[in-house]
Amino acid sequence: MTKVQFYRKDGAFYGFRETGHTGFGEEGDDILCSALSAMTMFLLNTLEIAYHADFDYNIDDKQAIITETYKSALPENGADSKVQFAASGLFEGYYYQLLDLTEEYYEFLSVEIVDQA
Numbered sequence: 001m002t003k004v005q006f007y008r009k010d011g012a013f014y015g016f017r018e019t020g021h022t023g024f025g026e027e028g029d030d031i032l033c034s035a036l037s038a039m040t041m042f043l044l045n046t047l048e049i050a051y052h053a054d055f056d057y058n059i060d061d062k063q064a065i066i067t068e069t070y071k072s073a074l075p076e077n078g079a080d081s082k083v084q085f086a087a088s089g090l091f092e093g094y095y096y097q098l099l100d101l102t103e104e105y106y107e108f109l110s111v112e113i114v115d116q117a
Contacts, residue, residue: 002036002109006095007069009116012084013091015069022108032105036098040066043094047087 002022007015018040024032047053047070055070071077073087098111 004111012088014073018066024108
């Protein structure tokens, strides 16, 4: 099962952590894993290339862990408000996309929000 935790503070999404393999199909033929990978890379590439964002991410293929945080999506970090809104919106959109997938693939995917104080 793949577990995805989204980080949120004061209503603003600013990162996530994905762990585990979905187990929906055989390695190399797992369409759910492919969908997650494509969406994750879309988010990373959009922030890095289109937004020129300076964010932290780590991909550990051996343990199947992806962690990404973009603290500039939080108002207290002083980034441009348009960038904050856009970045947080990307993370939130990804959350809702994955939440939709859990309706059909609940045995292979779980999604939760971790609210930070």
